[in-house]
Amino acid sequence: xxxxxxxxxxxxxxxxxxxxxxxxxxxxxxxxxxxxxxxxxxxxxxxxxxxxxxxxxxxxxxxxxxxxxxxxxxxxxxxxxxxxxxxxxxxxxxxxxxxxxxxxxxxxxxxxxxxxxxxxxxxxxxxxxxxxxxxxxxxxxxxxxxxxxxxxxxxxxxxxxxxxxxxxxxxxxxxxxxxxxxxxxxxxxxxxxxxxxxxxxxxxxxxxxxxxxxxxxxxxxxxxxxxxxxxxxxxxxxxxxxxxxxxxxxxxxxxxxxxxxxxxxxxxxxxxxxxxxxxxxxxxxxxxxxxxxxxxxxxxxxxxxxxxxxxxxxxxxxxxxxxxxxxxxxxxxxxxxxxxxxxxxxxxxxxxxxxxxxxxxxxxxxxxxxxxxxxxxxxxxxxxxxxxxxxxxxxxxxxxxxxxxxxxxxxxxxxxxxxxxxxxxxxxxxxxxxxxxxxxxxxxxxxxxxxxxxxxxxxxxxxxxxxxxxxxxxxxxxxxxxxxxxxxxxxxxxxxxxxxxxxxxxxxxxxxxxxxxxxxxxxxx
Numbered sequence: 163x164x165x166x167x168x169x170x171x172x173x174x175x176x177x178x179x180x181x182x183x184x185x186x187x188x189x190x191x192x193x194x195x196x197x198x199x200x201x202x203x204x205x206x207x208x209x210x211x212x213x214x215x216x217x218x219x220x221x222x223x224x225x226x227x228x229x230x231x232x233x234x235x236x237x238x239x240x241x242x243x244x245x246x247x248x249x250x251x252x253x254x255x256x257x258x259x260x261x262x263x264x265x266x267x268x269x270x271x272x273x274x275x276x277x278x279x280x281x282x283x284x285x286x287x288x289x290x291x292x293x294x295x296x297x298x299x300x301x302x303x304x305x306x307x308x309x310x311x312x313x314x315x316x317x318x319x320x321x322x323x324x325x326x327x328x329x330x331x332x333x334x335x336x337x338x339x340x341x342x343x344x345x346x347x348x349x350x351x352x353x354x355x356x357x358x359x360x361x362x363x364x365x366x367x368x369x370x371x372x373x374x375x376x377x378x379x380x381x382x383x384x385x386x387x388x389x390x391x392x393x394x395x396x397x398x399x400x401x402x403x404x405x406x407x408x409x410x411x412x413x414x415x416x417x418x419x420x421x422x423x424x425x426x427x428x429x430x431x432x433x434x435x436x437x438x439x440x441x442x443x444x445x446x447x448x449x450x451x452x453x454x455x456x457x458x459x460x461x462x463x464x465x466x467x468x469x470x471x472x473x474x475x476x477x478x479x480x481x482x483x484x485x486x487x488x489x490x491x492x493x494x495x496x497x498x499x500x501x502x503x504x505x506x507x508x509x510x511x512x513x514x515x516x517x518x519x520x521x522x523x524x525x526x527x528x529x530x531x532x533x534x535x536x537x538x539x540x541x542x543x544x545x546x547x548x549x550x551x552x553x554x555x556x557x558x559x560x561x562x563x564x565x566x567x568x569x570x571x572x573x574x575x576x577x578x579x580x581x582x583x584x585x586x587x588x589x590x591x592x593x594x595x596x597x598x599x600x601x602x603x604x605x606x607x608x609x610x611x612x613x614x615x616x617x618x619x620x621x622x623x624x625x626x627x628x629x630x631x632x633x634x635x636x637x638x639x640x641x642x643x644x645x646x647x648x649x650x651x652x653x654x655x656x657x658x659x660x661x662x663x664x665x666x667x668x669x670x671x672x673x674x675x676x677x678x679x680x681x682x683x684x685x686x687x
Contacts, residue, residue, distance in 0.1 A: 173221060174207035179274075181210050186272045193245035194238075205234050209263045214421060216337065216368035227338060228368055235260065243267065260367050319359045321510055324503025328496060332361050335492055336423075336469055337368050343462040345429075345481045345493040346473045349621050349633070350566045351532025352496050354473040358425050361471075369423040369468075378428040383453035387413060390424065406453050410460055417461075417468035429454075429474035435573040443575070443612060444619035445479035455480055462491040475570060477619040495621060497633075498529025507531050511538035515549035523549065526558050528633050536562050559639045567639045570622060580605065581613040582622065585632050586640040 177183060190206075191197045198206070201222070208218035215228035215235065223230055240257040243266065247255050250270060257263065267273070335341040346354045366372055373393050375386055387409040388402055394416045403409050416422065432451040433444070447455055458480040461470050472478070477493060484491040498504065504524040508515070511534075515523070527533040537552075540561070545552045559567070574582065605613070614630070617623045623630050632640070 173204050174211050174213070177207040177210040181267075182272050182274060183207070186267065189246050190239075190242045193242045193249065198242075202234060202238055205231055206239055209239075209260055210267070212264065212370070214368055214370055215260055217421065232367065239263075246270070261370075319356050319363065322356055322360050323506040324499045325353070325357055325360070325496075328357060328494065329361060329364065331494060332357075333364055336361070336365050336471075340467070340490065341469060341492055342466060342490040343458060343481065343484070344469065344471045344491075345477060345485075346471065346496065347477055347493055347621055348475065348496040349530070349636075350475055350569060351530045352498060353531045354496060355427050356531075357496065358427065358471055358473050362423065362425070365423070368421065370420045372423045372425075374425045374427065376427045377431050380431050380448075380451070383451065383457060384409070386426070387457070391416070394420075394422070406456070410457055413457075414460065414464060414466060417466040420468070422468040424468070424470045425473070426470065427473045429472045429478065430476045433474070433476050433478065443616040444476045445482060445616075447478075454478070459484070475621060476573075477621075482619065497624065498524075498527070499531060500529065504529040504531070504534060507534045508538055511535055511542075513538040513541060513549065514547060515541075519549040519553060522553055526634060526638075527563075528635050530635065533563050533566065533635065559635070559642050563635070564639065567636060570620060571639070571643075573620070574622075575613075575616070577605075577609055577613045578617055578620075581610065582617060582632070582636075583640060583644065585623070585630075586637050586644070 186206075187198055187203065204222060205218055208221065213221070215231040219225055219228040219231045240263075243263065244255060244257060247253065247266065247270060255266065257266070264273075332344070332346075335344055346358055348354050362372060362374075371394060373390055375381065375389065377386075384406065387406070390413055391402055391409065403412055432448060432454050434446045434448045455478065458470075458472075458478055462480060462484040472481070481491060481493050485493050499507065501521065501524055505520050508520055508523065523534065523537060527537060541547060541549055541552045571579075571582075614623070618625065618630075622632070622636060624633055
């Protein structure tokens with residue numbers, strides 16, 4: 163095990179102010195069977211002062227990597243405390259999180275005060291706060307070390323499959339690289355929310371407070387900031403600034419002083435649709451929600467020790483501007499699950515089918531977890547669990563799956579729709595080095611560039627190492643949409659002009675498609 167960089171017993175001595183350390187050392191030594199080591203005492207004092215394993219590691223080992231501290235906790239200190247509590251109460255209380263230690267030991271009588279909630283005051287000199295106009299920098303910031311009002315534990319990640327590589331990548335960004343702003347991006351149903359929740363389970367010991375907020379109902383930036391500021395001072399009833407700037411400044415003070423993790427889920431709901439006349443590209447904000455852009459930019463640009471994670475179907479423009487492989491702002495686009503993980507989704511839905519049938523279903527829907535759950539339910543309810551019969555119907559886009567894709571399609575501008583229809587009809591991989599030379603009738607190079615970039619930010623164009631293409635399920639939806647329009651409006655001059663504009667040779671193809679309504683790119687395999 164790594165040796166401490168600093169062996170001084172003076173570390174975290176402030177713990178003695180609020181805790182009966184001598185009695186606690188003796189009782190834990192009795193539970194252990196021998197005396198605590200100096201390092202164990204030091205780590206224990208750090209916890210009692212309200213520091214996370216990551217912060218203790220930074221002090222003791224001069225690194226933010228908390229693995230050594232976690233070993234001491236899980237293999238030693240937690241076990242000694244559990245044994246101590248069994249001796250005192252006869253009850254076995256498992257300790258899986260560092261933030262529970264102070265509460266349990268306080269209830270066991272080792273706290274010198276009557277309060278069972280350990281609080282710390284952080285001064286300007288301790289955390290190097292910057293001068294902010296309108297605030298008294300000599301004052302202290304009361305902050306609870308407990309995760310009160312923390313992330314929504316009702317989010318179920320028990321049935322979580324795959325995503326090992328993504329979790330490793332994200333944990334590296336959050337813990338080791340200390341990223342300040344991270345976006346989890348992907349089409350609807352890919353599992354962004356579940357991935358964020360699973361990530362929290364792995365990194366929560368590195369944070370003092372975790373706050374999860376869903377933006378699904380379009381919460382205002384003022385309400386979100388008020389919620390965060392109040393969560394950081396429970397019971398304090400802090401006086402909130404009346405201006406957006408004031409609330410952002412006060413939030414940044416907290417985020418500099420303490421290591422916090424904030425998750426804003428469903429961030430696409432605050433972004434503008436491309437159908438609005440004043441904006442045709444992805445990543446811009448709905449009217450009245452522009453303040454989120456200011457928040458994201460400030461959190462990405464300014465120095466602090468905390469992290470904000472967004473989940474979204476679209477990339478906000480500030481993320482695109484500030485992100486980089488070596489920068490503290492990054493984004494990760496997730497697609498469908500790989501074969502083995504996707505198979506588990508079908509199994510937990512109780513769908514019995516052959517390996518080949520599972521492979522076909524997973525390929526057709528790109529491994530999208532939500533879509534696979536919808537399909538499995540339909541096969542059971544309508545086809546009595548017969549996957550082969552469902553596949554033979556050759557109808558893959560229907561019901562909630564159609565609506566899921568339509569939600570994202572309806573957000574596109576006319577320019578984006580023109581390009582995505584062109585990609586659908588051409589049905590081929592577009593080389594990343596040669597897409598600029600591809601001719602899309604009626605579009606200038608600038609318009610084509612803007613449309614491609616916007617579609618990428620909306621996660622509707624897949625990018626590999628050397629090409630662009632559309633996801634299979636999106637192509638199928640768009641071909642079905644075109645076929646329906648042609649079948650219904652084959653004499654419509656505007657539609658005919660649109661088809662000719664996209665691809666002059668496509669008119670016969672679409673006429674044939676509208677007559678059969680069966681032949682789609684996915685049905686050809």
